[in-house]
Amino acid sequence: MQAPPSTNPTLTSQYPMRTIPSDDATTLGHGGLGATEAHPSAPYSPTLGGDRTMSNLKGGDSPTDDSEYDEERLAQAGLAPPVTQKLKGPRKWMGLQPVAPLQSHEKHAHHNHLAWSKVKITFKEPMAEFWGTFILVLFGDAGLAQVTLGSKNPGSAPGGMGFGDWQSVSWAYGIGLMLGVYVAGDSGAYLNPCITFASCILRGIPWRRLPMYIISQTLGAFCAAGVIYGNYYSLIDDYEGGPGIRTVGGPTSTAGIFATYPADGVSTANLFFDQFIASALLVFIIFALKDDSNKGSFIASGAWFPLALFFLMFGISATFGLQTGFAINFARDMGPRLMTWALGYGNAVWTTGNYYFWIPTTAPFLGCLTGGIIYDACIYTGPSPINTPWFGLKKLFNPKRAVQERLESQKDAGAI
Secondary structure: OOOOOOOOHHHHHHOOOOOOOHHHEEEOOOOOOOOEEEOOOOOOOHHHHHHOOOOOOOOOOOOOOOOOOOHHHHHHOOOOOOOOHHHHHHHHHOOOOOOOOOOOOHHHHHHHHOHHHHHHHHOHHHHHHHHHHHHHHHHHHHHHHHHHHHOOOHHHOHHHOOOOOHHHHHHHHHHHHHHHHHHHHHHOOOOOHHHHHHHHHHOOOOOOHHHHHHHHHHHHHHHHHHHHHHHOHHHHHHHHOOOOOOOOOOOOOOHHHOOOOOOOOOOHHHHHHHHHHHHHHHHHHHHHHOOHHHOOOOOOOHHHHHHHHHHHHHHHHHHHOOOOOOOOOHHHHHHHHHHHHHHHHOOHHHHHHHHOOHHHHHHHHHHHHHHHHHHHHHOOOOOOHHHOHHHHOHHHHOHHHHHHHHHHHHHHOOOO
């Protein structure tokens, strides 16, 4: 498809662009919650592992971007050109594609040379993760705030029935996740460091991408909690019993609006298992939804995928919320916890529940990884360390051979 005339003929001649049809994009099934990422058509080689080239696979194999691609292949993939070659360095350092997916209308291409546009293009995916997680936590914690603070005076609600119950919270988090996936778009829409971590191991996402995504997701949750705190500041004062009073635990505590805390009378082992099993269920079902080879007559990917995630989050909230508040997401818990600690709730946010905070910090990572391993071991037939000899550990015993195979595969794929 020939690109329309451009206001920048140099860019047009060097990087012809086109609108990417659906069959030119891989819907990320490596744990990313819903985005599509354009890629050159290159055969997949299972020996590439986490550093494999961009591939055109069904079943959601992740495109990675550690390899350089010539201009012709980038143009064929529908990827917009780099505004400057200098942007490719920092993007590659973060484990992102050297060329960010941009708007395909060439008449706007000159806008990409503005200073802020260069920053936006460089950090496009981390920014998307920030705002996607922001939307998730904003809806979810705002639902908790309305239910908690509204319970003090339920008669003030229309009909005198209060401002919601736990089902309202389930709706809030489900809708927040669905809309957050739409917002995150090109980043892969993980919105959860634990899912990103599992995807690095099982779906070949570059490890260099993990730190930036974790920072973006946690910061997005932190900022969302701050917005909710500011919005409900007066009602928080009233609920706690006076201006500036902030407590963790007790009948008038508002800390649970933002971070998760354990129910009374539940053992530490039980709390850990609760977070572990809910997180494993989350990734197991996400991997199933993104596995095109296991769809049969049911289509839950594409445009329907965010809706399926809504039901998934609603179900987990409705069934695993009693004991721990279903954090199942490091960023969703740690970001708001840091915010409450900074705004006056004190060290109790760390010490309450026999230092409970370590459970939503660790259990979701282990649970998400376990859920992905179980799915790959029992159902998934695509590229995965579980579907390789020695479960992908062979390269640890023969690293030189693994590097040689990787280079040969990249050469066969035309990446080098």
